[in-house]
Amino acid sequence: MPFFKDKPTGINRLELFLGLVACLGCLSVRCSVAEGDAGPWYQDLCSYKWEAIDQDNKVKYTLKLCESSPSTSCGPATAVCALDLLSKVEQPVGDLSLQRLSGSVLDFNNTKKCPGGENNIQTSISFQCGKTMGTPEFVAVSQCVHYFEWKTYAACKKDKFKPHKEVPCYVFDSDGKKHDLNPLIKVSDGYLVDDGDDNIDFYINICRSLNSPDRSCPEDSAACLVTGQGSFSMGSPTEGLELVSSDSLRLQYRLSPGSSRPDLCKEHEPAVTITFICPSNRHSGSAPKMTAGSNCRYEVEWVTEYACHRDYLESHSCKLTSEQHDISVDLTPLTLATSDHPYYAHSGPSSGPDSYIYYMNVCGKIPTSECGEDPFISSCQVKESGDLTKVAGRYQNQTLRYSDGDLTLIYPDGSRCSSGFQRMSIINFQCNKTASNGGRGNPVFAGETDCTYYFNWETAFACIKEKEDLLCRVTDGRKRYDLSPLTRYPGSDVSENWEAVDAKSAKSDSRYYLNVCHKVMQTGGAAGCPEEASICAVDKAGRNVSLGSFLSSPQKTKMGDDIRLVYTDGDLCLNKKTRIQTILTLKCKPGDLQSAPVLRSVSSDQCVYEFEWHSAAACVLSKTQGDDCKVEDQQAGFSFDLSPLTKPDGGFYNLTSGDYNYFINVCGPVKIGSCPERAGACQEEKSSWSLGEASSRLSYYDGLIQLVYSNGSKYNNKLHTLRSTLISFLCDPQAGAGKPEFQVKL
Numbered sequence: 001m002p003f004f005k006d007k008p009t010g011i012n013r014l015e016l017f018l019g020l021v022a023c024l025g026c027l028s029v030r031c032s033v034a035e036g037d038a039g040p041w042y043q044d045l046c047s048y049k050w051e052a053i054d055q056d057n058k059v060k061y062t063l064k065l066c067e068s069s070p071s072t073s074c075g076p077a078t079a080v081c082a083l084d085l086l087s088k089v090e091q092p093v094g095d096l097s098l099q100r101l102s103g104s105v106l107d108f109n110n111t112k113k114c115p116g117g118e119n120n121i122q123t124s125i126s127f128q129c130g131k132t133m134g135t136p137e138f139v140a141v142s143q144c145v146h147y148f149e150w151k152t153y154a155a156c157k158k159d160k161f162k163p164h165k166e167v168p169c170y171v172f173d174s175d176g177k178k179h180d181l182n183p184l185i186k187v188s189d190g191y192l193v194d195d196g197d198d199n200i201d202f203y204i205n206i207c208r209s210l211n212s213p214d215r216s217c218p219e220d221s222a223a224c225l226v227t228g229q230g231s232f233s234m235g236s237p238t239e240g241l242e243l244v245s246s247d248s249l250r251l252q253y254r255l256s257p258g259s260s261r262p263d264l265c266k267e268h269e270p271a272v273t274i275t276f277i278c279p280s281n282r283h284s285g286s287a288p289k290m291t292a293g294s295n296c297r298y299e300v301e302w303v304t305e306y307a308c309h310r311d312y313l314e315s316h317s318c319k320l321t322s323e324q325h326d327i328s329v330d331l332t333p334l335t336l337a338t339s340d341h342p343y344y345a346h347s348g349p350s351s352g353p354d355s356y357i358y359y360m361n362v363c364g365k366i367p368t369s370e371c372g373e374d375p376f377i378s379s380c381q382v383k384e385s386g387d388l389t390k391v392a393g394r395y396q397n398q399t400l401r402y403s404d405g406d407l408t409l410i411y412p413d414g415s416r417c418s419s420g421f422q423r424m425s426i427i428n429f430q431c432n433k434t435a436s437n438g439g440r441g442n443p444v445f446a447g448e449t450d451c452t453y454y455f456n457w458e459t460a461f462a463c464i465k466e467k468e469d470l471l472c473r474v475t476d477g478r479k480r481y482d483l484s485p486l487t488r489y490p491g492s493d494v495s496e497n498w499e500a501v502d503a504k505s506a507k508s509d510s511r512y513y514l515n516v517c518h519k520v521m522q523t524g525g526a527a528g529c530p531e532e533a534s535i536c537a538v539d540k541a542g543r544n545v546s547l548g549s550f551l552s553s554p555q556k557t558k559m560g561d562d563i564r565l566v567y568t569d570g571d572l573c574l575n576k577k578t579r580i581q582t583i584l585t586l587k588c589k590p591g592d593l594q595s596a597p598v599l600r601s602v603s604s605d606q607c608v609y610e611f612e613w614h615s616a617a618a619c620v621l622s623k624t625q626g627d628d629c630k631v632e633d634q635q636a637g638f639s640f641d642l643s644p645l646t647k648p649d650g651g652f653y654n655l656t657s658g659d660y661n662y663f664i665n666v667c668g669p670v671k672i673g674s675c676p677e678r679a680g681a682c683q684e685e686k687s688s689w690s691l692g693e694a695s696s697r698l699s700y701y702d703g704l705i706q707l708v709y710s711n712g713s714k715y716n717n718k719l720h721t722l723r724s725t726l727i728s729f730l731c732d733p734q735a736g737a738g739k740p741e742f743q744v745k746l
């Protein structure tokens with residue numbers, strides 16, 4: 001049954017897709033390579049003004065590293081300007097002319113003495129080798145010395161991670177909260193943007209040029225269109241990341257000056273806008289998705305947790321709470337008592353002269369006094385040959401961070417190294433449900449850079465329960481599927497579980513609640529379901545049985561085009577030996593995201609439940625259009641012909657909604673009464689309006705088949721919007737030709 005929508009704004013996406021198709025057929029481009037002027041090793045950082053915020057003291061710092069850099073508001077002679085965010089008083093804390101570079105530490109002295117101290121006010125920036133341009137991080141202020149730490153490729157030896165072009169990749173929001181996309185930057189290669197088009201590939205990197213020798217993208221490109229004809233730059237990083245709102249950020253790429261525009265862009269200047277969105281919940285991280293692309297202007301949307309402010313990702317305790325961080329992590333079971341033996345890890349060849357032992361605790365003092373009695377020492381470095389000990393980190397100002405899947409604990413404030421930097425330990429926790437030591441596991445030394453010590457630690461207490469979402473997609477050659485539109489979340493539009501229908505008996509003993517790639521929500525009839533269950537049966541007696549959990553991604557079936565999602569590890573079956581599993585077979589049903597799954601069979605031992613689900617979410621992702629009331633995509637393997645629905649000789653489907661009668665035809669005009677000529681849909685009350693000229697151009701978009709009629713009669717508003725109509729078709733083998741239903745009028 002087709003239904004239709006009267007909607008003036010539904011057509012952009014379709015026009016944009018056409019633009020993409022028009023981009024094919026092009027020539028290769030050469031780009032000019034700008035030579036950087038010789039300068040200090042941190043020359044690449046000179047082009048920008050940098051900011052850092054001391055959240056505790058509410059001070060905002062602005063940094064101007066070089067003469068050529070943009071000035072801070074303290075004036076052109078100031079290298080570091082400190083603004084007290086509460087009093088709004090500004091103060092230089094480092095002069096450009098009083099700079100001193102010793103190794104990787106850059107100091108800016110000031111002429112003023114520290115009140116009550118010996119030394120002058122000054123700033124000390126400790127650089128470390130990093131893979132990206134990085135950001136200055138405020139570390140501490142002590143005796144009027146303002147310490148910053150900066151991990152940047154500029155500080156690496158032999159230009160190890162130096163890109164062709166990179167721009168600053170962080171931003172502060174109006175609350176002074178930092179949003180940092182540096183972790184998303186790829187040192188080599190990039191991200192494939194989900195554009196739904198099989199004929200082209202669109203690659204992007206974040207804030208940095210793509211380094212992708214295989215795809216021969218122009219050297220400076222950060223967005224690259226790869227077609228059968230070649231690879232074309234659609235833009236380079238030119239400006240840094242911008243803030244759009246507290247939960248969205250924007251990055252724009254333009255062609256670098258001097259490089260020529262690809263022929264396929266004709267007179268249009270290529271431009272790429274990437275919008276990063278902090279998901280409203282911990283669930284919705286996704287791949288970057290193209291939302292528009294015409295005339296060489298591309299818009300990409302990316303939902304990622306890195307777009308969220310860091311306070312959302314981080315805590316300074318041993319827990320991340322679902323209230324503040326939308327996720328529950330609790331490492332306190334790892335904390336040792338004073339009578340326990342400390343955790344430890346070795347570095348270097350065991351008992352060699354450069355061998356160290358690191359004693360550790362998690363979120364607490366190590367139960368040993370090798371590094372002294374300071375009550376906050378949580379990481380202690382002991383040289384095995386000799387009595388050299390150093391504090392490698394304290395838990396007092398620790399940071400626990402969870403972002404797009406990584407859980408790290410950072411212990412700062414260890415003993416100062418010769419650079420002035422305080423030793424620091426960073427532990428990367430990984431989930432291992434069967435870790436040794438009763439699930440606690442042990443730290444393993446992973447490396448050291450400039451007084452920062454890295455450890456890996458597999459433990460059962462780092463198993464994050466909500467990690468599932470990234471796995472709800474299926475890729476099969478060039479065909480892509482995504483079941484996540486079926487996932488239900490608390491607080492979203494539809495915040496109830498799916499409930500399956502029992503095909504065998506209408507008055508079944510049990511009700512079946514399920515979710516897709518996610519746990520069942522413990523609400524409504526599923527309130528008593530086991531927490532881990534992704535599908536749960538509740539019988540008349542109120543007993544709730546897990547029929548399986550989401551532990552593996554959906555797969556394409558070996559035969560046919562169906563998607564199979566298997567939930568395993570449910571409750572014990574009747575034999576009390578094996579566990580129940582559920583097989584969901586999803587079949588493409590264009591246009592239908594509403595239908596529920598149907599229970600098809602239960603094995604006699606009640607160990608295997610099989611459901612079938614007809615849904616548009618199981619249709620191949622594609623954006624295609626076709627003429628003559630037909631649309632097909634051979635690669636994606638579909639073909640639709642709606643011409644049998646066309647009523648000949650201006651015939652129509654008739655329906656009534658409110659005070660209006662509507663007459664519509666499919667892929668052809670209606671002829672009735674005073675309806676304007678050529679109208680494909682017509683609205684009638686006392687007089688008649690065209691809701692759009694008939695068209696036979698059919699489109700397919702991720703399982704939805706749509707027909708747009710535009711250029712209808714003028715609307716009664718200021719802009720005199722022309723009325724238009726969007727007809728969506730829902731596949732229903734039983735319906736025959738069906739009849740239209742009215743949806744919304746906008």
Ligand SMILES: *[C@@H]1O[C@H](CO)[C@@H](O)[C@H](O)[C@H]1NC(C)=O
Nearest residue numbers: 098100107109110111120122
């Ligand atoms: C800072 O400058 C003062 C003189 O203005 C000088 O006495 C002091 O040694 C300098 N400090 C550093 C660390 O360069």
Ligand SMILES: *[C@@H]1O[C@H](CO)[C@@H](O)[C@H](O)[C@H]1NC(C)=O
Nearest residue numbers: 056139140141395396397398
């Ligand atoms: C470190 O933690 C202490 C106690 O929680 C706090 O008073 C201090 O401001 C913190 N320092 C920094 C630099 O965060």
Ligand SMILES: *[C@@H]1O[C@H](CO)[C@@H](O)[C@H](O)[C@H]1NC(C)=O
Nearest residue numbers: 431432433434435436441458
């Ligand atoms: C988990 O830890 C156990 C014990 O150390 C080890 O045998 C196993 O290989 C680990 N599993 C993974 C997936 O690393």
Ligand SMILES: *[C@@H]1O[C@H](CO)[C@@H](O)[C@H](O)[C@H]1NC(C)=O
Nearest residue numbers: 653654655656661662663672
């Ligand atoms: C359309 O349907 C309405 C209500 O069912 C009816 O009153 C009207 O006569 C029909 N119009 C035509 C042209 O069939």
Ligand SMILES: *[C@@H]1O[C@H](CO)[C@@H](O)[C@H](O)[C@H]1NC(C)=O
Nearest residue numbers: 011693695709710711712722
């Ligand atoms: C709408 O009408 C204008 C002017 O007649 C025309 O240029 C345009 O192509 C029409 N749009 C469509 C989608 O038919």
Ligand SMILES: CC(=O)N[C@H]1CO[C@H](CO)[C@@H](O)[C@@H]1O
Nearest residue numbers: 527528529530542543544545
């Ligand atoms: C709310 C509810 O009824 N929960 C029950 C689910 O099933 C288990 C065992 O079958 C019971 O222990 C719960 O009380």
